[in-house]
Amino acid sequence: MAKNRTFDEIEIGESATLSRALTINDLFVFAHASGNINPVHIPDIDWTGDGKKDDPIAPSMWVGALISAVLGNVLPGPGTVYRSQTFRFLDRVHLGDSLTATVTVTNKAADRQVDLATRVTRSDGTVIAEGEAVVTAPDRRITFDAAELPGILIERHQHFDRLTELASRLPALPVAVASPDDPHSLGGALLGAREGLIVPILVGKTADIEAAAAEIGADLSGIEIIDVPREDAAAAMAVSLVHSGRARAVMKGHLHTDMLLKHVVKRDGGLRTGKRLSHCFVMDIPGRPSPVIISDAAINIAPDLLAKVDIVQNAIDLGRAIGMSEPKVGVLSAIETVNPAMPSSIDAAVLSKMAERGQITGGIVDGPLAMDNAIDVQAARTKGITSLVAGHADILIAPNLEAGNMLAKELTFIAHAEAAGLVIGASVPVILTSRADDERARLSSCVLALLYDYWQQNGAALTTDTPLTGEASQ
Structure with a gap:
């Protein structure tokens, strides 16, 4: 006053x-x-x-x-x-x-x-x-x-800036890009290469890839192209490059997501690990002290309880890979109490108990939580919720794809968040690009793949203090 x-x-x-x-x-x-x-x-x-x-x-x-x-x-x-x-x-x-x-x-x-x-x-x-x-x-x-006095929100995305600077310490990641034969998908792969984040191997019809490069004025000199005439075969070849050790990640080009993932999850020659694949959006939201991960908003339409176990574990693994030492996971429902008439609230409670019993590891899981008391401390206090997660959630698990997708897009277009995405659960990270993604989103998705690959290889997240030697340094 x-x-x-x-x-x-x-x-x-x-x-x-x-x-x-x-x-x-x-x-x-x-x-x-x-x-x-x-x-x-x-x-x-x-x-x-x-x-x-x-x-x-x-x-x-x-x-x-x-x-x-x-x-x-x-x-x-x-x-x-x-x-x-x-x-x-x-x-x-x-x-x-x-x-x-x-x-x-x-x-x-x-x-x-x-x-x-x-x-x-x-x-x-x-x-x-x-x-x-x-x-x-x-x-x-x-x-x-x-x-x-009204508050002011600064639209500054320092979390992706920090992660990009961190990832720049690592050698570029070899990535098999399936069918990058349109300006959007090809441009995203080449952008990651220019920034030193990935070494793309372009798999698809050479004539179409060269036509897309000509359309955006890109020079393909020094970029390996494997000529595969059909999209389905290109997806299969991209996966096989991982098996041969030539690639450590896969990127979706100009083909349907289902076609790529079909080869990722196939029993013979795929990239299965025993876990269900799930997609994670990492959101850099202005004003938030840390990134927020939302899952699943792109792959699992109506996941059952067992699928949600993998969705939660995958999100925790990605959170740890980008520096969250013990991610706090809020499993969302419309309410914060268990209601048998609302299946998502029952799933949330079971997931919370499973984490307590060690069936989900690496993070702290609580639910059901409504959106407000998952991310806002005062909302949690008002409703009398005592929890290590309530008001502090790093990860938000949506009850289904529709809710997760709407939440991610609302944060992007209303709260001015920047989003990057990665598919987790395969033996290597899978980068799903969208025609709606801008350059920043594509670059940030490459950053996530690079940091997740490092976490997979080393069992710990890269930090600014991590000494890098040999192949792990540039």
């Missing part, structure tokens, strides 16, 4: 301070609000052109705005109007710097004029800026509750 000091209450010599640390979001908000898109002030870009992301510095007027915050919030406070402000900027501010802004009253004059000395210092005592402010102080008491 901000409360002001009226002109009559203000005394010469009194002062006020506010402290704040510079964050990435501060820089994004200031760039949008001011229109100042000088790349020197924008995070996560290479503005010097040396191939490395440069450390941004705060715009000087962002520093000056800290003085405005003291004047408007504390002294004189709400109702204050600027007349003039001078600044001398003596040093620069970098991400994480903690600053203190101070104003001190030096004079009072007619027409409620108040003069103040202004200063901004870093936590080590360095003076960043100093100057003088002249304001008109309020003549009546004004208070303001900050809760009345």
Whole structure:
């Protein structure tokens, strides 16, 4: 609650301070609000052109705005109007710097004029800026509750940025791409190759692949193409490349998902592991502290309890592969209590108990949970739910494909999440691309495949501290 000091209450010599640390979001908000898109002030870009992301510095007027915050919030406070402000900027501010802004009253004059000395210092005592402010102080008491101020959501997808940077430490993953004979599927595979994430082996009709490359102006030099005239045969060949050790992942091209998965799950020559295949969407949702995994939204239409056991285990495995040490799994239903008339609530309760008994491993599973109390702590508290998962779910298990698909698309198109997907349960990761996927989604799906492959090979997730030697390093 901000409360002001009226002109009559203000005394010469009194002062006020506010402290704040510079964050990435501060820089994004200031760039949008001011229109100042000088790349020197924008995070996560290479503005010097040396191939490395440069450390941004705060715009000087962002520093000056800290003085405005003291004047408007504390002294004189709400109702204050600027007349003039001078600044001398003596040093620069970098991400994480903690600053203190101070104003001190030096004079009072007619027409409620108040003069103040202004200063901004870093936590080590360095003076960043100093100057003088002249304001008109309020003549009546004004208070303001900050809760009345609407919030701002920054659409920044730092989770995929982090995972991409992590995966870039690994050698490119050999991937068999089945029938990449249209611009979308071929473009996605070549994009992953350009970014050093995958080494694509293109399996399909050579003439059609070359025509698709010509359509998007892509150069296929150095890219291996295996000429297979039919889509069904291309899917079979892609799977066989895994068996021969030439590929460690499979990517869907311009063919139906069922045709590819038919060869993945076939008993002779497939990639079966004894587990049911399931699809996992990894969602990078603005404002969420970590990614959220949704399953299954693409393969299992109406899974029974045994299928859901594998769906949950697959999602946990992927979560661990991308750095979730013990993923928290919320099994969704429309309610958070068991109701025999609602089969999804019974399945959720059984899955939770199975995890307690070690039949599902590597994560903490709880259900049934409704969507609100699975992801929102206050909603869980309001309903009296005591759980390690409620309000903190990393993984959301949908009762069926329709619910999972709607949830993933709502988050993408309404909450502005970015999504990447992977099929888990085969001996290698399977990348399913969609014509609706943008470049970021395709790249992020390749990142997931690379990190999951590393987890499969090593039994542990890759971290920034993991030493890489030999074939595991670039």
